[in-house]
Amino acid sequence: MAKNNSFIRLEGTLDGLTFFRKNGKNFVKTKSGVSRNRILNDPAYKRTRENMQEFGGAARCSKAFRDSFASIARLVGDTYLSARITGKLRGILPNGVGLRGERDINLVDNSASLVGLNFNESKPFDRHFNAPSTGPVIAASRDTVTWSVPDFSTDTYINAPEGATHCKLALCAGYTSNYEWEAVLKSYEPVEDTPNGIGEVSYSAAIPLTGMVGAATDLTVDLTANAPIPVTTALFASTAIVFYQEVNGAFYELAQGHCMKIAAAG
Template sequence: MARNNSFIKLEGTLDGLTFYNKDGNNLVKTKNQVSRNRIMNDPAYKRTRENMQEFGGAARCSKALRESFASIVRLVADTYLSARITGKVRSVVPNGAGLRGERNINLVDNLEPFIGFQFNLSKPFDSQFNAPSTGPVIDASRDKVSWSIPDFNTDTYIKKPEGATHCKLALAAGYVSNYEWDPALKSYEPVEDTPNGAGEIVYSDAIALGAMVGTDTDLTLNLTTYGPIPVTTALFAGTAIVFFQMVNGELYELAQGHSMKIATAG
C-alpha cells in the first residue's frame, strides 16, 4: 500500500492499481491475485472453499427450477433471472443439515422465500394483472394445480403494453428436488432425478383487451404422468400473462411486456 501524493486524486482501478480514500488519505495498492491452487488447498481458504461448494449447489438447483419453467422463461425473464434465483436458493442453504460446505439444499421445508418471486423485476406480475382470482391451488398429492379467474374487465385489471390487442393468461408448474452433497462426485446432486426439472404449462384462450372477458377463465394442470411425487421434491406454481398484437387476423407475441411470478409452492 502506498500514498498517492499527486494533485490528481483518483478513485477506482486502473492498470492493476486500486486508488481509494481512507481516513482522508489518498492511497493506492496493487491488485491482490490469489492462485486457484492456493484457494483449493490452503487451510486459510477453507471458508472460501465451503462457500464455493454451496454456491455451486445453489446454481445447480436454480438451473433445475429455470428448466422446469423453460417453455415460458424466454418470454418473461429479465437479464438477471439466473443470478436472482440462485441467490434465493443460496439463502435457504444455511437451514440445511450437514457440515458447512456440504449442507443440504432443502427446498421442500423452505418454500416461503420463493413465494412471490418475480421473473422480471421491471414487470411485476401484480402490476400487469390484478383481477380477483382463486388460487393457484395445489392438491394434496401435488400432481394437480388449478387457477380460476372470474369474468373481469380487462381495462380495469390489466396494464397492457403499447401495441397489445390481446393477452393470454398462463398457469405453469415445475418440480425441483432437494439437493445433497455427494462426497464421491464432489458435487451437489438431486435427491431424486425424476421429476427434477420437469414442468408443464397451460394457456387460456386469447383474451381481447378493452372490455369484459365475457366468461370465467379456469386453468388446470394435470401432472399425474410424473407418478407419485417424492417427498423430497418441491412443486412450484407460477402465474403469467403474455401479450399479443393481432395483425390481419393473426396473433403475434409482443417482444416484451410479459410477466410472471411464483404464486405458490408445495
C-alpha cells in the same frame, strides 16, 4: 474497485488491471494475486472453499428450477433471473443439515421463500394483472394445479403495453428436487433425478383487451404422468400474462410486457 471516467472504454485485463462495464458504467479493479491452487488447498481458505461448494450447489438447484419453467421463462424472465434465484437458494442453505460447505438444500421445507418471486423485477406480475382470484390451487397429490379467474374487465385489471390488442393468461407448474452434497462426486446432486426440472404450461384462449372477458378463465396443469411425486421434491406454481398484437387474424407475441410470478408452492 474504482470507476473508469476516461473517454477510452476498455474491457479485459491489462497490466494487472481488469476493465469491465456494469449497469452502463465503467469500472476497473486490480487482478487478484491469489492463485487457484492456493484457494483449493491452503487451510487459510477453508471458509472460501466451503462457500464455493455451497454456491455451486445453489447454482445447480437454480438451473433445475429454471428448467422446469423453460418453455416460458425466455418470455418473462430478466437478465438477472438466474442470479436472483441462486441468491434465494443460498439463503435457504443455512437451514440445511450438515457441515458448512456440505449443507443440504432443503427446498421442500423452505419452498415458501420463493413464493412471490417475479421473473422480471421491472415488470411485477401484480402490477400488470390484478383481477380478483383465489390463485393457483395445488392438489394434495401434488400432480395437478388449477387456477380459476372469475369474469373481469380487462380495462380495469390489466396494464397492457403499448400495441397490445390481446393477452393470454398462463398457469405454469414445475418440480425441483432437494439437493445434497455427494462426497464421492464432490458436488451437489439432486436427491431425486425425476421429476427434477420438469414442468408444464397451460395457456388460456386469446383474450381481447376490450372490456369484460365474458366468462371465467379456468386453467389446469396436469402432471400426473410424473406421479407419485417424491416427498423430497417441491412443486412450484406460477401465474403469467403474455401480450399479443393481432394483425390480419394472426397473433404476434410482443417483445415486451410479459410477466410471471411464483404464486404457490407445495
